Structures are given as C-alpha cells and as structure tokens.
Amino acid sequence: MTQVVHEGLEQVRQGIRAAAQSAGRPASAITLIAVSKTFDAPDIEPVIAAGQRVFGENRVQEAQAKWPALKSGNPGLELHLIGPLQSNKAAQAVSLFDVIHTLDRPKIADAIAAEMNRQGRKLRLFAQINTGREPQKAGVLPDEAPDFIAACQARLGAALVGLMCIPPAEEDPAPHFRMLSGLARNAGLPSLSMGMSGDYPAAIRLGATHVRVGSAIFGTRTASPHPAAR
C-alpha cells in the first residue's frame, strides 16, 4: 500500500506527538480535528488520503455543500461543528455532524436534544465557554458556566462530553486553557476542545483532548476572517 504523505498534516502530527511527550501524555489521548472551513474537496482529499478521518467546519451551510459527497466516498469520516449554531439549523446539523462543540444556550441544547431523538442519532456535544468574556464571541460566561453545564447535563445526559473555548487572540492562552480544564473537572466532563494552529502545543500540555487545527494543515485561509471576528 502506498503511504500518501501530506506535509502540513505530518508537521501537525509531529507537533502533537512532541507536545504529548513533553506533557507525559499518550498522543493517542489527543484527537486532531482538521479544520477545513473555506477549503474545497481538492484541498481536503489529499488530507483524507494521508489518513486523517476527523474534520471540523464552522458553518452548517458550507459543510452541507461539500461533505455529503466526501463522506460517501470515504467511509469512517467524522465531522465536527465548531462554529455557532442557530436553532433553525439544528435538524440539518444533527444529521450532518457527529460532534457539536458550540452549545451555548438552553434553547440550542433543547433543539439538539429534540433532533437527536427524532432522528435516532447520538452525537457527542461540547459546551462553549467564553473564557475571555469577549462581547463579540459566542459562549457562556465563566460565572454562568456551572449552571449552564448542569442544565445541559439534565437535558442531554452523557451526550455532553466536554467544554470548548477560543481564547482572546492577543492574550496568553494558558490561563484560558486552565480555566476551561478546571470547569470541566468540576463538572465531571472528560473532554477539552482547545488549541488551534498557533497554540495547540500549549493546549495539549494543559490537557486538551481535542485540538482544532486549520491553517497549519491546509495553509492560510483567504476567504474567511479569524473566528474571533465572527
């Protein structure tokens, strides 16, 4: 069998192994989500051919346009929604995605719970915490996180697996990663979705179980602003 190598993916895999080793964690404890937003099939297919199976998208509409075809040609792919979700898109999101990282209000938790029931699908879910208290950013404020997490656990049970954050772009992310980790530990949640191209090694040292890496794999995006701008 020919081993297809994708340079960006290989570099990130090595970066994950190095960070895990320096933290005394097994690299297998960290799931790499290749964030393919703004990229189309010709850029995504080589990454699939190199063995990557887990991908992330931040818009339901964009993902719906490109992933059904990619999924049908490549069994075993897992798709993660890492961008904001409106409740009127919950049905579409629940049928297309395997994991949603952006629960941030009871209404969305309700809509997802109802759709999972209706469609007979079990997704894994993360609550998004706005650790930097940034007004333009989605996510629950840290003070409100324990109540929101409890409400999600009541609605969703074990489907709620963890917490997600996007630290402020200009700050040291470490305090944000520590805060997220503490909130998850207190709630008994095992998974932490944190770390992007610029900071995934730090996130892994602080306990990330899921890193969301786009540009370090696919190259610089031209079509879309930084997620902080959304």
Ligand SMILES: *Cc1c(COP(=O)(O)O)cnc(C)c1O
């Ligand atoms: C785009 C995006 C990423 C990936 O960002 P890179 O800096 O390209 O690695 C991660 N998380 C979220 C929520 C995103 O929107």
